[in-house]
Amino acid sequence: QGEVVISDSTTLNLFKVLSAAVKIQADKFPEHKIIVAEKDAFPTDIYIIEGFIDLIQKGYQVELIDGVEDLSRALENDVAVVVLSHVNYRTGYFYDMATINEQIHSKDALVIWDLCHSVGAVPMHLNQTDSDFAIGCTYKYLNGGPGSPALLWVNEKHRDQFWQPLSGWWSHKKPFDMTQHYEPANSIRRYLCGTQPVISMSLIECGVDIFLHADMQKIREKSLKLTDLFIQLVHQECSEFGFELITPLDHNHRGSHVSYRHEFGYEIIQALIARGVIGDYREPAVLRFGITPLYLGFEDIWNAVQHLKETMLNSEWKNKQYLVRGEVT
């Protein structure tokens, strides 16, 4: 309470917190002009950084890194802000938030965590790890429903230092006074913009209420058992079909989805969807299985792998209808 708002989309919320982070840094460390993101970031994050840099025209540059191994090298230069996905949308790689925050702060940079694939999937401690900003969607593991609005969290120490540029009336100190000048609310409400989508928010409440009855640690334990089982069964049942696991085996670095690379990933996912096993295809050649522990059981995992095996054995994915790619995959 008092730390999070729900509004707009993850994409827009990134714009708001990035503006805040860059402004705070420009006052303290004006020579820090690099914004770091991962090559393998969800593209919208990179696009927003590029758009922001182009808008403000202050000589900022984006530097794309090759993941965690490359972060220390990048931090040797004057970095203002690092934008990272807590769990990578494609591979499922899971960052250790505490260690990474320490590393980033030791170089006088700030961190923005994109929590889209981790909120509701893995435990996290934004305050204890002294994170700076976080954003994320509510329509993945939080079950807010398609297109539900996004969350935005700001460390209290940064909250009142800056007003974000999408300074709409809902972020005003007294929106219904209808005054002629902007004055930001002295609370996390200053990160709102216009009217929140109230009906969509009421649906998020249903999803979040279910989580409040569950223990996040237990959710995590079950998630790891389910993903372990899935990996083990794909190995056992489908080894001859050429699926290459790209999700870390190490529990400390695995989120709650499992991904494989396969040349015909797109067609295979379509054939699986036709059988009622709904995974995602992500470029390049990646099959992603979101394994959400709140409502998937061990039997579901067994059945999913059997469907995968039959799809391959019967060459169902070769069906011509699966060759046609839609705009949305």
Ligand SMILES: *Cc1c(COP(=O)(O)O)cnc(C)c1O
């Ligand atoms: C799903 C996802 C988004 C989506 O952003 P929208 O603004 O809701 O379209 C952003 N970042 C990551 C890492 C995601 O996985």
